[in-house]
Amino acid sequence: MSLDTDSTADRTQTAPQVIAVASGKGGVGKTFFSLQLAARAAARGKRVLLMDADLGLANADVMLGLSAPHSIDDVLQGSCGLQDIVLPSGRGFDILPGGSGLHELTTLGTTQQQLILDEMSSLGRAYDMVVIDTGAGIGDNVLYFASASESVLIVLTPDPTSLTDAYALIKVLSRQRDIDRFMVVINQADEVESQIVFRRLLSVADRYLDVYLDFMGHLDNSPVVRRAIQSQSIFSSPDKLPPGLFNALDRIIDRPRDNSRNGGLRFFWEHSLHAALDSELQAAQQGGTR
Numbered sequence: 708m709s710l711d712t713d714s715t716a717d718r719t720q721t722a723p724q725v726i727a728v729a730s731g732k733g734g735v736g737k738t739f740f741s742l743q744l745a746a747r748a749a750a751r752g753k754r755v756l757l758m759d760a761d762l763g764l765a766n767a768d769v770m771l772g773l774s775a776p777h778s779i780d781d782v783l784q785g786s787c788g789l790q791d792i793v794l795p796s797g798r799g800f801d802i803l804p805g806g807s808g809l810h811e812l813t814t815l816g817t818t819q820q821q822l823i824l825d826e827m828s829s830l831g832r833a834y835d836m837v838v839i840d841t842g843a844g845i846g847d848n849v850l851y852f853a854s855a856s857e858s859v860l861i862v863l864t865p866d867p868t869s870l871t872d873a874y875a876l877i878k879v880l881s882r883q884r885d886i887d888r889f890m891v892v893i894n895q896a897d898e899v900e901s902q903i904v905f906r907r908l909l910s911v912a913d914r915y916l917d918v919y920l921d922f923m924g925h926l927d928n929s930p931v932v933r934r935a936i937q938s939q940s941i942f943s944s945p946d947k948l949p950p951g952l953f954n955a956l957d958r959i960i961d962r963p964r965d966n967s968r969n970g971g972l973r974f975f976w977e978h979s980l981h982a983a984l985d986s987e988l989q990a991a992q993q994g995g996t997r
């Protein structure tokens with residue numbers, strides 16, 4: 708795998724960096740972290756799209772107090788284009804609301820697939836970074852989206868279930884989807900605790916898997932964060948920041964891009980679809996040989 712910074716500037720003009728934010732266990736702070744990452748990257752001059760691939764209750768638009776009138780479902784039904792459903796967040800970045808169509812990739816007809824592919828290509832040209840807020844768990848779509856992204860950011864907390872589930876997700880992505888590099892953020896932990904949790908994850912991953920885990924930082928368990936989420940606000944500057952957050956965000960933003968997986972939004976969509984269709988085919992073949 709080659710990491711290359713030199714040609715990033717011209718590549719990013721056509722291929723935004725696509726980062727999937729995932730976890731094993733739900734409720735660990737993925738949506739919060741996705742929003743902060745989008746806002747911080749935007750504040751640092753990047754054109755950012757946050758794709759809401761989580762249909763849970765506290766998804767990105769809800770967390771910002773916005774209500775999305777349209778979603779990808781409307782695009783799939785042909786009533787509007789992808790560009791028409793993009794929602795300005797009012798915080799410097801845009802939101803692409805997912806919709807249930809995103810969760811039924813295998814049911815899309817070829818015309819719908821082609822339509823979305825073409826639209827994704829042109830939409831991708833308008834952004835430098837696309838953050839995909841995925842749903843909880845190791846569901847098929849999380850796997851498809853993560854395997855189609857340039858980078859995967861795993862969020863976990865010190866809760867033992869969260870650690871086990873994060874490991875399980877990394878294992879599936881590495882064994883079934885050939886992903887060998889992951890960014891890791893530990894939420895709801897101070898610096899010392901986050902190092903302990905990360906080392907625990909690293910030791911088990913080193914033992915059983917062939918993967919690189921890059922520790923990007925931590926975020927304290929803080930009432931400031933809880934209040935920010937409740938009041939639908941995000942931190943736009945480091946002055947009132949909870950310890951660790953901005954260091955982690957900046958480290959993620961400054962990390963060299965992975966040119967071997969850098970294909971932007973079209974690549975993302977194409978690979979998500981292929982992964983979904985391949986799995987369906989495999990399931991059908993297994994069913995047939997049973």
Ligand SMILES: Nc1ncnc2c1ncn2[C@@H]1O[C@H](COP(=O)(O)OP(=O)(O)OP(=O)(O)O)[C@@H](O)[C@H]1O
Nearest residue numbers: 733734735736737738739843895927928929932933
């Ligand atoms: N650092 C933190 N300090 C305090 N509370 C936090 C912190 N991070 C997250 N939380 C709490 O955890 C809740 C869940 O956060 P969030 O919705 O971002 O998780 P999620 O991983 O996206 O969940 P889901 O899997 O359901 O999509 C928040 O509502 C908030 O109350």
Ligand SMILES: [Mg+2]
Nearest residue numbers: 737738761765
């Ligand atoms: Mg969420």
